[in-house]
Amino acid sequence: MTFTKLSVSALAIAAVSATAAAARDEIRVVGSSTVFPYSQAAAEQFGNVSDFPAPIVESTGTGGGMQIFCGGIGEAHADITGASRAMKTSEYELCAGNGVTDITEVQIGSDGLSIAVSRDSAFEWDLTKTQVYLALAAEVPVDGAMVANPYMKWSDIDASLPDADILAYGPPPTSGTRDAFVELAIVEGCMEIPMIEAMGGDWAEDNCARLRSDGPFIEAGENDNLIVQRLQSDANAVGIFGYSFLFENSDTLKAVDIEGVTPSFDTIESGEYGISRPLFFYVKNAHRGVIPGLQEFVEEYTSEESMGPGGYLAERGMVPLGDSKRTEEREEAANAVNMPAK
């Protein structure tokens, strides 16, 4: 029977390739979907200029990446994870519990989060963080008490804003972009309200951080392109995503200014633009010298050509670090300086 022959030969091929693939010879990078395009760029560049195979980069989200990265030491576990926030204490403990104690934390640059609207929108949008909070949070203070968000139109919040329904597309809770947005815009905006400020920072984090689920805020999944498409079809809807997406789509979308500052590479780097966050990658130092090319890849990733101003990461939308910070991060990365225990 021909199918017997076919399966036997296929099994033989599989067996031969199994012996060839006994050891992992390429670097594995997991982690944040925000850092993914930068890791991609560094990986492709590394594959082209070095004699090592290009690293394999997978977008798992910051939290998912930490789970895989902290799984243990050895070929089955990833070498590098990207993160759009610093590693949490619980994640460090997970790592330490699995024997992953020697980790270098490298900040590659920062990412500006942008709130964007379609270019068809006639209004010149300029919001304060407090207005963003009042529009999107689940509970807001009204007459001294926290109540379910009553605002349905922008003009309900401030008369100077357009008389249009609040409609915002944003990332789901699994996304690092969402974490950063809640932390940098919502909670900070909440803290600027005198009544909340009096309650203290911890109280604010517990009570302001929930986004509303009664319609005006819509979770649009991890696919930022989908948000872009929806904004194009509704001039008054706003979308929340990384600045690089706004930059790539600047012909159809325009930025919402935050406290009078338009997001741009300059305003994000200087910190003038309020909603920006650092981007990191974490290297498992026990894998250096074991996984071929890991040391060289880390050096490529942190090289001036890559993370410097005008480098290929900046071309993709990352906002580079200042000169002295960059040199410091580069040296720490190359010398495998372990991050302090958390």
Add this chain to the structure above:
Amino acid sequence: MTDITPEQTGSNRSRSSTELVRQSLARRNRKQKVLQGFGIAAIFFALSMLVILVGSLISTGYPAFTQTHVELEVFVDPEEVDTENLSRGNYDDMIAASLGAYFPDVDMSSRIASREVTQVLSSGAQLKLRDRVLADPSLIGETITIKVPASDNFDQLNKGLIKRDTPEENRRLNDAAIANFDTLDAAGVISAPLNTTLITSADSRFPELAGLKGALVGSFWALLVCFVISFPLGIGAAIYLEEFAPKNRLSDIIEININNLAAVPSVVFGLLALAVFLNWFGMPRSAPIVGGLTLALMTLPTIIIATRAALKAVPPSIREAALGVGASKQQVVFHHVLPLAMPGILTGTIIGMAQALGETAPLLLIGMNAFITSAPSGPFDSATALPTQIFIWADSPERGFVSRTSAAILVLLTFLIFMNAIAIYLRSRFERKW
């Protein structure tokens, strides 16, 4: 109706029933017309949805089947090439120098000034030159003609996807960049040949260099593994259940479970694979072997059900005749029943494989959606598959990936149609009617 009186069963009643039929005829005909109308409307609706789907895919996808190229005369400067290590040559500068011939006013020795001009070319241009020289070192010192891809923005401009009448501040290319491109176009070095890169290259972050080779090879390995496992196992299970197993409560339970398994959402199989194959057996992430095993779990019930149906369709007279001339039960199955059922089995298998080819969710969970710039050389190497490649491209910010996503979907649909055509051919060619 035992106590019906004779008058009621007589001619009187038969007349009234003819009357009744006649009266209801118009209404029944109308009902039939309405039903037919609904049927036609449903078919029309389904067809128009198909036309909209395929039409939108083709209209967004067709630009991806060509790629703007720039033809350059490059002098392979022996001074720029490191003869010890050919791959370390300064190919960037050679390309820049040859491009500079079209722009006499631009000082190509200045990095910033030359960038204005060289941004027309893909960053893969120098690699293409490098590969040419690596393959044939005798080219050093010669002037060669080489066609290199234009970068994504200029490709979009050439295809009219970046519109020249958009105000400059909203356009992704400024007027100076467009003027540079037009200079090259006027010199006749711009062409838009068939985009072979789409099939011959693996993934890249640059749309103009990205292709489906890695995904095609990855899908091939995954499907091969899936076939090798699910085909013999599925047929074996079906033969036992259909021909040998005693009909009792246990075999009933097994049958119900197999039928239910065919309806389990594929993402569940992905979670199972993540827990069992990756975390417990420690198999490699992103590898087609794991993908194939997962898809095999999914395809098995389909094959078992199709095989049992095909075996059932072989008339009992065949079995009885074979038993009658002294064949053992095993001989009956392998010499007579199975060969006669084969066309039906193969049809079911191919349809199952086509389903597996288009399956995405379980592959996402086992990491087959990674960014991999080379095609796998075996089922243990990391790879993507066609549907996951579509997923990655759909999520990429670069504009060039919008049309490439549609093009990749068209490639996937072509394979699916091809596989289904084979199934239909097998069925009509070899199927026997009793």
